[in-house]
Amino acid sequence: MANDDQTQSPTLENLHTETRSFPPSDEFAAQANATAELYAQAATDGPEFWAEQARRLHWEKPFTEVLDWSDAPVARWFADGTLNACDNAVDRHVREGRGDRVAFHFEGEPGDTRTLTYADMQREVSKAANGLESLGLTKGDRVAIYLPQIPEAVIAMLACARIGAIHSVVFGGFSAESLRQRIDDAEAKLVITADGGNRRGAHLALKPLVDAAIAAGDHHPEPSATVEKVLVVKRTGQDTHWVEGRDTWWHDVVEPASEIHVPVMVEAEHPLFILYTSGTTGTPKGLFHTTGGYLTGVSYTHRVVFDLKPETDVFWCSADVGWITGHSYIVYGPMINGATQVLYEGTPNTPHQGRWWEIIEKYKVSIFYTAPTAIRTFMKWGEAIPAKFDLTSLRVLGSVGEPINPEAWMWYRRVIGGDRCPLVDTWWQTETGSIMISPLPGVTATKPGSAQVALPGVSAAVVDDHGDEVGPGHGGYLALTEPWPSMLRGIWNDRPRYERTYWSRWPHLYFAGDGAKRDADGDIWLLGRVDDVMNISGHRLSTTELEHALVSHPWVAEAAVVGASDETTGQAVVAFVVVRSDAAGADASGHDVSVALREQVAKEIGPLAKPRTILVVSEVPKTRSGKIMRRLLRDVAEHRPVGDVTTLADSSVMDAIREGLDSGK
Numbered sequence: 001m002a003n004d005d006q007t008q009s010p011t012l013e014n015l016h017t018e019t020r021s022f023p024p025s026d027e028f029a030a031q032a033n034a035t036a037e038l039y040a041q042a043a044t045d046g047p048e049f050w051a052e053q054a055r056r057l058h059w060e061k062p063f064t065e066v067l068d069w070s071d072a073p074v075a076r077w078f079a080d081g082t083l084n085a086c087d088n089a090v091d092r093h094v095r096e097g098r099g100d101r102v103a104f105h106f107e108g109e110p111g112d113t114r115t116l117t118y119a120d121m122q123r124e125v126s127k128a129a130n131g132l133e134s135l136g137l138t139k140g141d142r143v144a145i146y147l148p149q150i151p152e153a154v155i156a157m158l159a160c161a162r163i164g165a166i167h168s169v170v171f172g173g174f175s176a177e178s179l180r181q182r183i184d185d186a187e188a189k190l191v192i193t194a195d196g197g198n199r200r201g202a203h204l205a206l207k208p209l210v211d212a213a214i215a216a217g218d219h220h221p222e223p224s225a226t227v228e229k230v231l232v233v234k235r236t237g238q239d240t241h242w243v244e245g246r247d248t249w250w251h252d253v254v255e256p257a258s259e260i261h262v263p264v265m266v267e268a269e270h271p272l273f274i275l276y277t278s279g280t281t282g283t284p285k286g287l288f289h290t291t292g293g294y295l296t297g298v299s300y301t302h303r304v305v306f307d308l309k310p311e312t313d314v315f316w317c318s319a320d321v322g323w324i325t326g327h328s329y330i331v332y333g334p335m336i337n338g339a340t341q342v343l344y345e346g347t348p349n350t351p352h353q354g355r356w357w358e359i360i361e362k363y364k365v366s367i368f369y370t371a372p373t374a375i376r377t378f379m380k381w382g383e384a385i386p387a388k389f390d391l392t393s394l395r396v397l398g399s400v401g402e403p404i405n406p407e408a409w410m411w412y413r414r415v416i417g418g419d420r421c422p423l424v425d426t427w428w429q430t431e432t433g434s435i436m437i438s439p440l441p442g443v444t445a446t447k448p449g450s451a452q453v454a455l456p457g458v459s460a461a462v463v464d465d466h467g468d469e470v471g472p473g474h475g476g477y478l479a480l481t482e483p484w485p486s487m488l489r490g491i492w493n494d495r496p497r498y499e500r501t502y503w504s505r506w507p508h509l510y511f512a513g514d515g516a517k518r519d520a521d522g523d524i525w526l527l528g529r530v531d532d533v534m535n536i537s538g539h540r541l542s543t544t545e546l547e548h549a550l551v552s553h554p555w556v557a558e559a560a561v562v563g564a565s566d567e568t569t570g571q572a573v574v575a576f577v578v579v580r581s582d583a584a585g586a587d588a589s590g591h592d593v594s595v596a597l598r599e600q601v602a603k604e605i606g607p608l609a610k611p612r613t614i615l616v617v618s619e620v621p622k623t624r625s626g627k628i629m630r631r632l633l634r635d636v637a638e639h640r641p642v643g644d645v646t647t648l649a650d651s652s653v654m655d656a657i658r659e660g661l662d663s664g665k
């Protein structure tokens with residue numbers, strides 16, 4: 001969310017410098033989809049560059065208009081063209097002779113598998129689209145999808161797109177109350193769910209949460225006014241309460257439906273989906289994306305950032321389809337590009353800590369896209385685990401979701417990528433729809449910890465409080481300076497909030513909410529959300545840089561840093577660290593760890609950044625999408641009762657941290 005405090009100096013104290021650099025190999029560069037000329041071409045062509053990318057899609061009616069920015073900050077791209085997202089992601093491949101290519105190798109957590117070719121996908125989405133229409137759904141209706149990570153989640157999204165309905169996927173880990181909020185805000189007519197999913201070897205029920213969400217309850221005296229039907233996929237086979245007349249089985253509606261369905265062509269600006277993202281305050285924002293521009297952005301970036309060769313690569317994005325990463329880099333980008341993918345239902349340590357590496361070996365995954373939080377977890381488990389598997393099929397690695405610590409980057413590159421794979425750190429947001437800042441494999445010499453450069457066609461800047469660009473070596477705020485096709489078109493039903501949140505800080509600049517710096521080479525470093533900036537004795541320090549410094553110590557697997565108010569220094573650094581299981585010399589009392597890590601920070605950043613307090617914990621609290629919840633740690637550091645923990649992936653983490661503190665650590 002936008003930070004309204006305009007008084008702070010934007011200059012961050014950036015003392016960490018990175019000298020390691022990994023230029024692309026000649027072999028990789030020779031075959032890469034991206035070339036250095038792309039930057040020059042995009043700069044010369046302006047919006048026409050995007051029109052060229054958009055023409056790779058299949059348009060029923062080709063567009064003649066490119067960008068209409070007259071109603072800024074709501075853009076219209078390719079507005080007089082018509083197309084269908086599902087037709088582009090599925091039917092087109094069958095039409096053009098690629099029907100036998102595998103679209104998904106699905107792997108359930110219990111070990112069940114399913115292979116779906118593009119021709120299979122066409123049959124499945126057609127039946128599902130006919131099923132949805134038989135339930136009375138039509139163009140423009142909203143559908144809430146609350147499913148585990150199973151093929152039906154992808155099929156349901158694409159079936160909505162096929163009939164012009166707007167999907168709103170709610171991550172299966174969210175509570176009934178969160179689901180209800182999202183159903184109400186979008187006025188969803190249908191909820192698609194499952195009896196349950198598989199999680200850590202157990203059956204996790206979903207349908208009871210849908211029942212609770214729709215019914216009257218503590219927060220809602222009335223039942224949902226909009227939901228007419230609930231469509232239920234049978235996944236686990238567990239007992240399920242049934243509301244006659246409202247609930248129907250997916251297999252009863254979809255299985256008997258016809259395999260023939262003509263996709264409903266929509267205008268380029270027809271909304272494709274709503275996806276809710278939590279702000280730091282207030283209700284979740286229903287960000288929405290439209291069809292033509294979004295599909296252009298995700299397919300272009302997927303092709304150039306991951307160097308996809310659809311005939312030979314196997315792509316695996318480990319995100320959940322309930323997040324933007326799953327929307328853009330499981331469903332729409334890769335499928336438009338005709339990729340073969342892995343879809344995995346479960347957790348990385350079920351039934352053992354090598355499950356992901358086993359999957360990479362089994363399906364010969366060649367492009368792997370995951371999050372720093374996962375990498376740090378694997379570092380904690382130790383490199384002996386991935387060493388047991390053959391990972392030589394890998395050729396490109398990607399990271400997304402948070403700044404990746406240089407040491408985690410180096411570990412990912414060496415242990416998983418065998419020192420051979422280009423590693424792309426991709427910065428983007430639900431709002432941006434597709435990757436905005438990233439190295440290009442085969443072109444960019446990569447630098448551990450930095451997302452580096454705006455993609456060809458994207459205009460990013462690091463600016464100060466006045467919106468003026470800072471020079472090399474300086475910090476400020478990340479802004480995007482020109483409209484791009486996959487930009488959000490707004491917050492559902494709330495244009496004022498859209499303008500206020502993203503466009504009010506500086507005129508004509510999109511405020512991303514992230515701190516950033518330019519290093520001496522002009523490369524961009526992301527420094528976390530601006531609310532995560534600390535002010536220590538008048539020096540502005542980024543929590544991210546401190547965390548990088550801590551994680552660069554061999555004992556530390558993970559670190560979360562917050563600023564706690566301090567009478568002397570204004571704020572003081574409090575660090576929560578997870579010690580690696582193989583850390584030799586770390587004393588369990590935390591005493592030696594504190595001494596060593598304070599020195600480490602002094603050495604890497606400077607004495608003023610030395611943490612006042614270092615607390616050794618077993619885990620740091622994270623949201624379900626893997627972002628550290630510093631707000632809760634700040635409550636602990638400032639001895640306040642801990643705030644709302646409902647969006648935590650595991651709420652017991654905070655109890656454990658509290659208990660650790662109370663027992664004198």
Ligand code: 6R9
Nearest residue numbers: 400401402403425426427428429430526529
């Ligand atoms: C795709 C996604 C967006 C926020 C964003 C930033 C952080 C994402 C990052 C990164 C540093 C990266 N973020 N990728 N920070 N380096 N490579 O995560 O979307 O869930 O909307 O989060 O995530 O803070 O503003 P979303």
